[in-house]
Amino acid sequence: MTLDLARWQFAIVTVFHFFFVPMTIGLAFLVAVMQTLALVRKDETWDRLSRFFGRIFLISLAVGVVTGIVLEFEFGLNWSAFSIFVGNIFGAPLAIEGLLAFFLESTFIGLWIFGRERLSPRVHLATIWLVSIGTILSAFFILAANAWMQHPVGYAVEGGQAVLTNFWALLANSTLWVSFLHTVLGALATGGALALGISIWRAHRAAADGVERAAFRRATAFAAALVLVTVVLTAIVGDFQARLMDVQEPMKMAAAEALYNTQNGASFSLLTIGNLSGQPIFQIRVPHLLSLIADLSWNGQVIGINQMQATEAARYGAGNYAPVLWLTYWSFRTMVGAGILMIAVSAWGVWLWWRKQLAASRWFRRAALAGIGLPIIANASGWIFTEAGRQPWIVYGLMQTAKGVSTVGAGDVALTTAAFVAVYTILGVLAVVLVLRAARHPFDEIGEPGDDAEPTPAPGLVY
């Protein structure tokens, strides 16, 4: 019972945290680029746009930061046995993340928010870039820890603990580099998609004047291009990731397709109606596609779940070594599907801009607004796939999830989980309300004295 509740709690607190993390990484970068353009070109429109998106960025950052505090403690609180087993290795990147990334991010965000009047424009611009670098470094180190759980390297097991034998191996882990690129590119696309949806909506509001329309059309084109480039790159990196996964975690590859038996030239099903156990009611299949994904060859061999089960049972002892298949199958398709739709929406936007028809298409506006949700869905389902697909392992091949849990009472875990659900629901609603409000902020007031909802503007007062 404690185990199930602890798993639910971890899923809830990480997925919720990760709604905001990619948004924050993406918007920090986007705002930094806009502010750079404003300074280099001495352009007031870019300046206002950077401030406009800066407000939305700060809301996302605030929720991301406070929900991130939870995760620093969550391992020890609910996954004590796991923490003791992996601390030698897992703890190092976590501590380094704090020292290199969190300090950078949190210190320079204070300087960026409060320092507009006190720092020179160049130094102020440097602060937002340092924040952006901080968010990306943070992703790198936490993924170093996670990649080790997917594909342990540079370690030895001594006295019931995994100990580090090669720190460089930890940082050079191939799993880390592909998932880092996949995650950060996806995060840039997430911030870009939000900016795209809001910009096209602002560019066509009835209340908007000419200045505002022109500014947000520019932002629309910028965001559409950013999303198109980053999603295509995310997909290309994802393809590398899949081939690595086929070698490092073959069970996860098989579980992505619910492929029961080893096959050469395996096909990929776009969707399945009925059960996944081999007798579907209806299925759309693309021949050879799974072999192409896994092996980059037409007739490549993809190992099936049954064969992997036999291999792992022989190696680790009797037990069930397959993950929950409906979850891996559908989360994988959700991620890929959302990604493909993002490519379509952003390519449409870039094409309309190129044809100078951004203003004309009502359907594009709707698609771009709905498109804000696509990367959020893709991010969550991607992580659900990769974490659920590793099960029953918490550290692949070394420790099973059931062995990693703390010895706390189920009642305590239930209580804290319920509290998280309540608090995070409130936080989520507030974040959406505040982002909607920031998205409606009058454009001509941005950067003017008395901006913000403040009745009494004063030097040094921002909050």
Added chain:
Amino acid sequence: MATYTGLSALWFSLIGLLWAGYFFLEGFDFGVGMVSPLVSRDDTDRRLCMNAVGPVWDGNEVWLLVAGGATFAAFPLWYGLLFQGAYLALFLVVFALIARGVSFEFRGKFDDPRWRRVWDVANFAGSLVAALIWGVAFTNFVHGLPLSAAGYTGGLIGLLNPLALVGGLAALAVFAFHGSVFLSLKTSGGLMQRAQRVARVAGGAAVILLAATVAWVAAAGRPWHTLAGALPGTIPLALGALAVAALVIAALLVIRGRDGLAFAGTGAAILLTMGAVFASMYPAVIPASNGAALALTVGAAASHPYTLEVMTVVAGIFTPLVLLYQGWTYWVFRRRLQRPAAVATAAPGASGG
């Protein structure tokens, strides 16, 4: 082996320094949050309080995250057993930090008195609960917990013993003192004067409560003092006494209006107190109140030397850099906050109660 003991002792000390830095810095954030209702007459005053720590609170809180991460990496058993042991208490801290963390960013987003009220309360309660529980927790650590082979299993109720509650109140008073002195330094006019008045009261309470905690902990004794490497009890006691002395001096300086020096005094008191806590605990990371043998020691909890070496190199390179840019932030925002001219005389309707 000797160098290994040295390395693990080094990391024990560094984690002590991280906690000391955390309480020094976020201590005044907590204090400002706690005394804001006492020193504020209207909404503008409350805004000034929040903005006094606005540029720095987030960076201050990272000291906690790095202390947590460093404990995870350098002493996995300490991190694992302590956190599951102090389960509900730590969750309370986490929820308190969430509430006050978002209050900074959210408060100014709607010009509505009720909305602001909610976030003022969140900031106040979050600061208070977090400070209280940290005080309770560290008093328990330095006194020792009743341990079994599975670590501490006494739950939240077991942590709320009389001694720990006095320690919790001492933390509240010390942080309120530290925070009100900080406010005296960062504000001007009536708000500054009220902060100075609150500082006098908080100073008196802090002296009495910290002295009581130090005396009680010392009188209770340390069953783990027989462990190899344990420091003589006079060292932590002397550090604790110096901390109380620093508070007394700070309280006298506040009366004389020397706020800058008084802040150095409250800060020194916090650093000395944490020095006393870690000196008293060593070589235990989780001291046992029920016999020396049950304590979890530095040697048993430490990661392998290689991890500690890697961490030492990384910390050696990057810590000075962090201290440099964090220090620079305080320099950039060194000026006192001025009350906006437009509302210098309390505007009707601006008062929120």
